[in-house]
Amino acid sequence: xxxxxxxxxxxxxxxxxxxxxxxxxxxxxxxxxxxxxxxxxxxxxxxxxxxxxxxxxxxxxxxxxxxxxxxxxxxxxxxxxxxxxxxxxxxxxxxxxxxxxxxxxxxxxxxxxxxxxxxxxxxxxxxxxxxxxxxxxxxxxxxxxxxxxxxxxxxxxxxxxxxxxxxxxxxxxxxxxxxxxxxxxxxxxxxxxxxxxxxxxxxxxxxxxxxxxxxxxxxxxxxxxxxxxxxxxxxxxxxxxxxxxxxxxxxxxxxxxxxxxxxxxxxxxxxxxxxxxxxxxxxxxxxxxxxxxxxxxxxxxxxxxxxxxxxxxxx
Numbered sequence: 001x002x003x004x005x006x007x008x009x010x011x012x013x014x015x016x017x018x019x020x021x022x023x024x025x026x027x028x029x030x031x032x033x034x035x036x037x038x039x040x041x042x043x044x045x046x047x048x049x050x051x052x053x054x055x056x057x058x059x060x061x062x063x064x065x066x067x068x069x070x071x072x073x074x075x076x077x078x079x080x081x082x083x084x085x086x087x088x089x090x091x092x093x094x095x096x097x098x099x100x101x102x103x104x105x106x107x108x109x110x111x112x113x114x115x116x117x118x119x120x121x122x123x124x125x126x127x128x129x130x131x132x133x134x135x136x137x138x139x140x141x142x143x144x145x146x147x148x149x150x151x152x153x154x155x156x157x158x159x160x161x162x163x164x165x166x167x168x169x170x171x172x173x174x175x176x177x178x179x180x181x182x183x184x185x186x187x188x189x190x191x192x193x194x195x196x197x198x199x200x201x202x203x204x205x206x207x208x209x210x211x212x213x214x215x216x217x218x219x220x221x222x223x224x225x226x227x228x229x230x231x232x233x234x235x236x237x238x239x240x241x242x243x244x245x246x247x248x249x250x251x252x253x254x255x256x257x258x259x260x261x262x263x264x265x266x267x268x269x270x271x272x273x274x275x276x277x278x279x280x281x282x283x284x285x286x287x288x289x290x291x292x293x294x295x296x297x298x299x300x301x302x303x304x305x306x307x308x309x310x311x312x313x314x315x
Contacts (some may be wrong), residue, residue: 004076007069011031012049014066017055065313094281097134098143102161102283103127106243106301107143114288121281129222134273140282145266153262154275156286159293163263164199166245166254170234177257178237181213188236189215193222201239203261211261228254239263243298268293 002165012022013033023033041048048062058066098107104127109126126132126139134142134153148155167177171188180183181203191199199220219234221227224244231238232253248254270286272278292301 006036007034007072010040011066011073012056013037013049013056014062017057019056030238061288091118092281093122093124094285095124095126095138095140096136096285097126097128097132097139097141097142099129099145100127101241101244102143102145103116106298109301110289110292114285116283117288122158133269140272140279141285142271144269144271148269149305152274154272154278156270156272156290158268158270158286158289159297161268162242162264162298163239163265164245164256165237165239165258165263166231166249166256167237168232168234168251168254171231171236172257174234174256181211181261184213184215184237187215187217189217190227190230190236190238191215191217192219192224192227192239193220202264203258206260206266241266241298243301246298 001143009022009026009028012025013019015023016022019033019037020030023030026033037048044065046061046065047059048065049056050059094105096111103125107125111123115121115123132139132142143158145161175187178187181201184201189199189201199215201213201215204215205211206231219227219230219235227238228240228248230236231240232248245254245256249256257293270289272282272286288293
């Protein structure tokens with residue numbers, strides 16, 4: 001039994017006037033309680049109780065020691081309450097890491113909305129397409145796409161990131177609209193070099209069958225904005241996340257094609273350093289995000305990318 005537990009036992013013995021009642025309150029046996037009080041007296045070098053057949057009462061030293069112990073117990077309770085209060089409120093600094101494209105187009109408006117609901121929160125939002133070591137860099141939450149590798153990190157599923165094949169009306173007027181993926185061989189493809197199988201696009205048909213189609217074209221890039229710009233300029237067809245293509249589809253500068261076929265969707269996860277004792281600011285953000293990524297979320301959440309002079313990333 002540590003010193004704080006011994007103090008708690010001592011207080012209960014004084015207040016109940018009984019070793020048996022105190023031990024029952026704390027869920028230990030009476031011999032164990034008697035042994036620990038004896039050890040406490042030996043450590044202090046003073047007798048704390050008068051013992052008799054009618055019960056136990058504190059000695060003069062025991063009464064003085066009780067007063068101090070009660071103060072310690074109250075201070076400890078206040079400290080626990082303060083920690084619980086801090087933990088129950090979404091406040092303090094929250095460091096969030098996300099990819100460049102998803103961060104600028106989706107997470108920026110979401111983070112602003114979350115901050116409006118929690119004015120005591122300060123957020124550090126960083127954009128990086130490289131893998132971020134959360135522990136080393138002090139990241140509280142990372143938003144990651146795709147299946148997660150096994151690790152000691154905690155993770156919560158947020159939703160799906162679907163993709164779509166698009167082309168400009170001008171391109172389709174000149175080259176025609178493909179009716180099935182196997183017609184893509186005669187079209188110019190604008191290839192994203194990171195996710196959709198590079199130069200092979202993977203489709204699932206209306207009947208659930210899978211089809212892999214080799215594609216080729218004039219532009220290959222790891223930058224989604226570059227591919228969108230080239231698509232809008234009529235240079236070819238591109239497979240893009242819906243959150244990237246949506247605004248241009250609404251403007252009419254690009255159109256979805258092969259709409260009866262689907263490309264693989266990516267899972268969206270919120271990842272945090274440990275699944276144990278997760279801070280309220282982290283669970284609060286995750287719970288809030290889970291309420292945002294519903295059906296067709298990209299029609300509500302996406303914002304156009306902000307201008308940047310930084311080196312091009314995957315945005």
